[in-house]
Amino acid sequence: MKNYITTPIYYVNGEAHIGHAYTTFIADTLARHSRLIGNETYFLTGTDEHGQKIEEAAKKLDKPTQQFADEISATFRNLWDEFNISYDQFIRTTDAEHKKGVQVAFAKMFENGDIYKDFYEGNYCVSCETFFPESQLMDGGCCPDCGRATTILKEESYFFRLSKYEKPLLDYYEAHPEFILPKSRRNEVISFVKGGLNDLSVTRTSFSWGVHLPESLNEPKHVMYVWLDALMNYVTALGYGTDEAKMDFWPANTQLVGKDILRFHAIYWPAFLMSLGLPLPKHIGAHGWWTRDGEKMSKSKGNVVDPREVSKHYGVENFRYFMMREVPFGQDGDFSQRALIDRMNSDLSNDLGNLLNRIIGMSEKYSDFVINSVDVEKYHTKELNDAHAILDSLDTYLNELQLHRYLEELWKVFSIGNKAIEEHAPWVKIKEGRNDEALATVALVANLLAKASVMLHSIMPSTTSTIADALGFEITTKSYTKLIVNKELLESFTIKKIPPLFPRVDEPLMQEAPKAMLDEAPIAEPKPKMEDKKETTVSEEGLITIDQFFQTSIKIGTVLNAEEVPKSSKLLKLQVDLGEEYPRQIVAGIREYYSAESLIGTQVCVVANLKPAKLMGLLSEGMILAAKDSDGLCLVRPEKPRQSGSSVG
RNA sequence: GGCUGGGUAGCUCAGCUGGUUAGAGCGCUGGUCUCAUAAGCCGGAGGUCGGGGGUUCGAGUCCCCCCCCCGCCA
Numbered sequence: 001m002k003n004y005i006t007t008p009i010y011y012v013n014g015e016a017h018i019g020h021a022y023t024t025f026i027a028d029t030l031a032r033h034s035r036l037i038g039n040e041t042y043f044l045t046g047t048d049e050h051g052q053k054i055e056e057a058a059k060k061l062d063k064p065t066q067q068f069a070d071e072i073s074a075t076f077r078n079l080w081d082e083f084n085i086s087y088d089q090f091i092r093t094t095d096a097e098h099k100k101g102v103q104v105a106f107a108k109m110f111e112n113g114d115i116y117k118d119f120y121e122g123n124y125c126v127s128c129e130t131f132f133p134e135s136q137l138m139d140g141g142c143c144p145d146c147g148r149a150t151t152i153l154k155e156e157s158y159f160f161r162l163s164k165y166e167k168p169l170l171d172y173y174e175a176h177p178e179f180i181l182p183k184s185r186r187n188e189v190i191s192f193v194k195g196g197l198n199d200l201s202v203t204r205t206s207f208s209w210g211v212h213l214p215e216s217l218n219e220p221k222h223v224m225y226v227w228l229d230a231l232m233n234y235v236t237a238l239g240y241g242t243d244e245a246k247m248d249f250w251p252a253n254t255q256l257v258g259k260d261i262l263r264f265h266a267i268y269w270p271a272f273l274m275s276l277g278l279p280l281p282k283h284i285g286a287h288g289w290w291t292r293d294g295e296k297m298s299k300s301k302g303n304v305v306d307p308r309e310v311s312k313h314y315g316v317e318n319f320r321y322f323m324m325r326e327v328p329f330g331q332d333g334d335f336s337q338r339a340l341i342d343r344m345n346s347d348l349s350n351d352l353g354n355l356l357n358r359i360i361g362m363s364e365k366y367s368d369f370v371i372n373s374v375d376v377e378k379y380h381t382k383e384l385n386d387a388h389a390i391l392d393s394l395d396t397y398l399n400e401l402q403l404h405r406y407l408e409e410l411w412k413v414f415s416i417g418n419k420a421i422e423e424h425a426p427w428v429k430i431k432e433g434r435n436d437e438a439l440a441t442v443a444l445v446a447n448l449l450a451k452a453s454v455m456l457h458s459i460m461p462s463t464t465s466t467i468a469d470a471l472g473f474e475i476t477t478k479s480y481t482k483l484i485v486n487k488e489l490l491e492s493f494t495i496k497k498i499p500p501l502f503p504r505v506d507e508p509l510m511q512e513a514p515k516a517m518l519d520e521a522p523i524a525e526p527k528p529k530m531e532d533k534k535e536t537t538v539s540e541e542g543l544i545t546i547d548q549f550f551q552t553s554i555k556i557g558t559v560l561n562a563e564e565v566p567k568s569s570k571l572l573k574l575q576v577d578l579g580e581e582y583p584r585q586i587v588a589g590i591r592e593y594y595s596a597e598s599l600i601g602t603q604v605c606v607v608a609n610l611k612p613a614k615l616m617g618l619l620s621e622g623m624i625l626a627a628k629d630s631d632g633l634c635l636v637r638p639e640k641p642r643q644s645g646s647s648v649g
Numbered sequence: 650g651g652c653u654g655g656g657u658a659g660c661u662c663a664g665c666u667g668g669u670u671a672g673a674g675c676g677c678u679g680g681u682c683u684c685a686u687a688a689g690c691c692g693g694a695g696g697u698c699g700g701g702g703g704u705u706c707g708a709g710u711c712c713c714c715c716c717c718c719c720g721c722c723a
Binding site for chain 2: 048061144181184185187188189190191192195204259263327328332342343345346347349350351353355356357358359360361362364365366408411419420422423425426427428430442499500501502503504582
């Protein structure tokens with residue numbers, strides 16, 4: 001079976017971020033899995049390099065446009081190489097074959113009457129490369145997407161008869177419920193199309209950095225609309241319009257996109273394909289976005305997650321496992337070091353890594369590292385059957401792009417292993433001289449690990465290869481067939497004593513940006529061991545009663561305004577809302593650590609029933625709580641915003 | 650404003666066409682084993698299933714109203 005998987009081509013207006021990595025990881029996982037189970041697989045990714053925005057960005061840097069595109073494109077490609085992405089082709093829309101292919105497609109659409117010439121006039125956003133109707137513009141005629149100013153543009157343009165495909169598209173969605181995944185997105189697309197489709201302007205004369213129209217049309221002024229150009233990459237990569245040798249990979253099985261570009265892929269793209277008489281892809285999968293510590297990422301906030309940075313500190317495959325496991329396909333996910341660390345420790349170290357270590361230890365003590373499956377079926381049919389049932393069910397999840405469920409299920413195999421060891425306690429059996437039984441349990445777990453590793457391989461290719469190597473086999477289509485399809489067991493082998501694959505992570509490995517650090521939930525102290533527990537951890541001396549404590553009124557305050565106190569290097573004068581009629585004026589000695597601007601709009605804890613005092617002649621009606629150590633001072637703040645005036649205690 | 654989807658344990662979520670004491674993972678907590686990476690295993694606490702009506706012998710699950718969140722569209 002042929003299986004074609006694509007990511008979108010990434011626009012070269014900036015470097016790769018976590019979203020690009022996420023899409024690419026999913027696609028790579030699908031591609032690797034497809035190859036593993038023996039499909040003939042083609043995995044495409046690449047870069048989208050045309051358009052006015054690129055032309056202008058290059059001009060700003062005083063670089064030739066092509067050179068600019070070359071450079072950014074290379075950063076993507078390098079990152080994917082660094083991340084061990086198994087793409088078969090990295091296409092660029094500036095590739096000669098691609099341009100040729102798009103022209104062939106354009107000519108064909110023109111010939112069959114789906115493209116015609118007219119005029120377009122409207123408010124155009126250069127940044128988004130989109131026209132917006134008057135009604136959609138924001139105040140002052142700004143772009144509703146990016147907020148930048150739009151300009152009125154009237155230009156001669158070729159149009160694609162999108163309106164003609166309204167009905168065929170709706171019919172197709174109806175007949176193919178699995179075309180758009182997840183379902184919630186499908187509904188959105190359908191309701192959009194039902195709202196009516198306008199013909200699509202597909203050429204521009206306002207800039208020249210793009211694919212020119214076919215020579216037969218003799219329209220040197222026009223270049224193609226970036227989306228027509230970009231979308232066609234999925235077939236030009238296979239040689240559409242040039243050398244069509246690979247076109248038998250079409251239609252694609254799965255085309256992954258971010259939710260922001262679903263409309264283009266679920267409406268325009270299938271319409272183009274219909275016009276060209278090509279079949280439509282089986283699935284368009286729209287995934288969600290990532291936030292950081294619960295907040296939207298943006299350059300201005302400085303909280304953007306650099307995938308390279310994360311993988312450098314935590315390992316690409318751990319990062320990748322986290323992304324695939326953490327969030328249901330289609331949903332937005334939240335990245336935080338805490339969540340990543342929790343996943344790594346709990347799933348990878350405790351469940352998987354430790355399990356491998358357990359059998360290494362036992363086989364060392366009981367059988368000089370030799371593991372033999374001879375007696376596994378005799379003593380552990382139940383466990384084997386349970387595990388096989390789980391392994392058999394996994395494909396379903398993968399087909400629905402439910403990778404988190406896939407992993408969730410797969411992990412039950414490790415659980416079977418851990419439970420089996422407990423239940424059969426090989427160390428007891430050895431003492432009783434029932435060596436066969438003890439060794440059978442060890443071998444059972446080795447087999448469970450082997451089988452699970454095969455199924456984990458497409459998500460953690462290198463790590464699972466290491467596991468397989470320790471278990472004396474190699475993960476290939478052949479071993480997949482043997483261990484998973486035919487449910488066979490491992491040959492006798494000598495297990496390798498390898499150091500722990502997933503050392504526990506006790507504290508964040510990555511330096512946080514200052515802002516993010518404030519927002520990061522405090523890392524829980526490792527809980528003290530039972531025997532360390534004393535009656536109390538404080539001496540009786542100087543203790544107060546709870547009533548005494550509540551004599552202090554601590555409230556949450558929102559900083560409405562902040563300014564520096566003249567002639568003072570330490571003091572800031574704040575106006576803080578405590579939910580009272582008027583804000584309090586509070587003078588605080590925190591200027592060395594916090595700028596006035598950075599405080600406005602944030603929340604602090606305030607001692608509200610403190611006798612007012614004068615500092616530098618200014619009245620201060622409260623005290624702000626802060627903690628100080630040798631590294632400096634930081635404010636004590638609510639973890640999440642609370643209403644001004646909420647009491648703390 | 651229109652249309653989807655959703656509001657279930659501290660957190661993230663599962664609960665199909667209504668049916669015994671509402672589930673999982675993580676977290677918290679008690680116990681326990683010792684092969685193992687302060688890992689594993691067993692047990693426990695914790696939910697008026699957004700609110701209010703209604704249908705029904707019986708509703709988280711169906712109907713109506715209201716509140717709130719996300720998304721798409723305007």
